[in-house]
Amino acid sequence: MTSTDLVRPLWRALVVFRVITWFFACLGVYTRWSGLYRPTGAIVLLAVMAAWTVVVSIGYSRSWGRHNTRFAVLDLAVTAACMAGTMLAQPLAHIQNGASVLTSVWVAGPVIALAIARGRDGGLLGALAISLTLVVLVGPGQWGRVLNAVQLLLVAGLVVGYAATTTRRASTRLREAIAAEAAATERIRLSRSIHDGVLQVLAQVQRRGRAMGGEGAELADLAAEQEVALRTLMTGRATVAERGTVDLCALLLPLATTSVDVVVPAGQVLVPAHTGHELVAVVNEALGNVRNHAGPGAKAWIVVEDLPGEVLLSVRDNGRGTTPERLEQAVAEGHLGVSQSIRGRIADLGGSAEVRTAPGEGTEWEAKVPNGS
Numbered sequence: 001m002t003s004t005d006l007v008r009p010l011w012r013a014l015v016v017f018r019v020i021t022w023f024f025a026c027l028g029v030y031t032r033w034s035g036l037y038r039p040t041g042a043i044v045l046l047a048v049m050a051a052w053t054v055v056v057s058i059g060y061s062r063s064w065g066r067h068n069t070r071f072a073v074l075d076l077a078v079t080a081a082c083m084a085g086t087m088l089a090q091p092l093a094h095i096q097n098g099a100s101v102l103t104s105v106w107v108a109g110p111v112i113a114l115a116i117a118r119g120r121d122g123g124l125l126g127a128l129a130i131s132l133t134l135v136v137l138v139g140p141g142q143w144g145r146v147l148n149a150v151q152l153l154l155v156a157g158l159v160v161g162y163a164a165t166t167t168r169r170a171s172t173r174l175r176e177a178i179a180a181e182a183a184a185t186e187r188i189r190l191s192r193s194i195h196d197g198v199l200q201v202l203a204q205v206q207r208r209g210r211a212m213g214g215e216g217a218e219l220a221d222l223a224a225e226q227e228v229a230l231r232t233l234m235t236g237r238a239t240v241a242e243r244g245t246v247d248l249c250a251l252l253l254p255l256a257t258t259s260v261d262v263v264v265p266a267g268q269v270l271v272p273a274h275t276g277h278e279l280v281a282v283v284n285e286a287l288g289n290v291r292n293h294a295g296p297g298a299k300a301w302i303v304v305e306d307l308p309g310e311v312l313l314s315v316r317d318n319g320r321g322t323t324p325e326r327l328e329q330a331v332a333e334g335h336l337g338v339s340q341s342i343r344g345r346i347a348d349l350g351g352s353a354e355v356r357t358a359p360g361e362g363t364e365w366e367a368k369v370p371n372g373s
Contacts, residue, residue, distance in 0.1 A: 006167045006171040007171070011061070014060055014112050014113060018056060021106040022106055025049060029102055037089060038089050044088055045082065048085065056113075059075075069114075069118060075110040076110035076113075079103070079106075079109060080129065085103075086102045090102075107130050107134075108130070108153060110126050111130055114157070120157070124158060126157055131150040131153055134149060205220060245270045245372070249264035252279075255280075255287070260300045263302065279369065281341065281345060282346065293319070298317050299317065303315075309370060310369060312366065314364060314365060319363065321359050321362050321363055327357070346367045
């Protein structure tokens with residue numbers, strides 16, 4: 001489903017509106033026939049309006065007309081010219097002395113077209129252009145008698161533009177929901193196959209490898225790592241949310257291994273995309289420190305908490321730990337992992353980072369960053 005499918009009925013309604021309002025213009029000419037200065041000019045104007053109604057009806061019924069804002073702008077220019085074409089039937093002096101503009105409500109067509117194509121701003125721009133043409137025609141002394149028409153044009157541009165924008169957003173969300181549902185269905189199908197096949201084999205490799213010892217134990221550890229990765233993939237979430245945000249939980253869950261546990265809320269934790277990727281880089285740096293300095297067999301825990309206005313992210317390990325003085329010494333010696341890769345990134349995001357460590361008690365990094373809400 002494309003993002004314009006739900007907007008298409010608005011274009012169809014516009015075509016019907018344009019045809020009906022042309023008949024209204026014809027009825028208006030008929031009721032004013034005896035008062036027209038040049039009736040032949042009115043017939044010529046109605047013929048031009050009819051021809052242009054056919055053109056825009058074809059255009060707005062085709063994708064090239066709906067997706068091309070320039071066509072709606074051309075419609076606006078031709079409509080304004082038709083308004084001025086009233087002078088074919090009535091001299092300008094007669095119009096400024098009270099004679100009606102023969103185009104009637106037909107002139108609202110391009111206003112609605114711009115509103116559908118460009119939203120509220122396009123509708124208001126079209127309404128202002130048509131209103132200005134109307135005001136120029138009737139002259140400064142007659143502005144009061146077109147005030148209602150100007151108000152209706154502005155309201156039409158605003159309401160239809162808002163409706164079109166809302167419809168497009170709803171269509172986008174519907175498309176995303178359908179894609180997410182399809183992905184979830186496919187994930188479930190693959191999960192069944194993986195569970196019945198690959199995971200069973202990996203579990204057997206782990207049992208046999210540990211029983212064999214030596215290189216077999218190493219294979220068992222590799223099989224355990226792959227089992228965790230596959231289970232994470234099977235239960236993974238959609239990463240991208242909407243309006244430039246991402247689900248931080250979905251970014252962090254793939255980092256889980258047999259030695260790294262990831263604890264996240266059940267729901268999404270939405271953050272700006274840049275913030276999410278920077279936090280993943282911070283976690284990777286912290287996990288790198290665990291692998292390099294925490295000692296063999298050390299485990300790590302990544303915990304995410306969604307607090308009002310901010311996100312709390314902690315990375316803790318049960319390794320050998322160190323002292324704050326040793327961390328400061330590492331910075332002085334030019335090791336930038338702590339000062340730049342962790343604290344620097346968090347500071348750039350407008351947050352704060354603290355480290356708690358002691359010999360034999362592991363290390364815990366705790367970072368707080370705004371969630372952009």
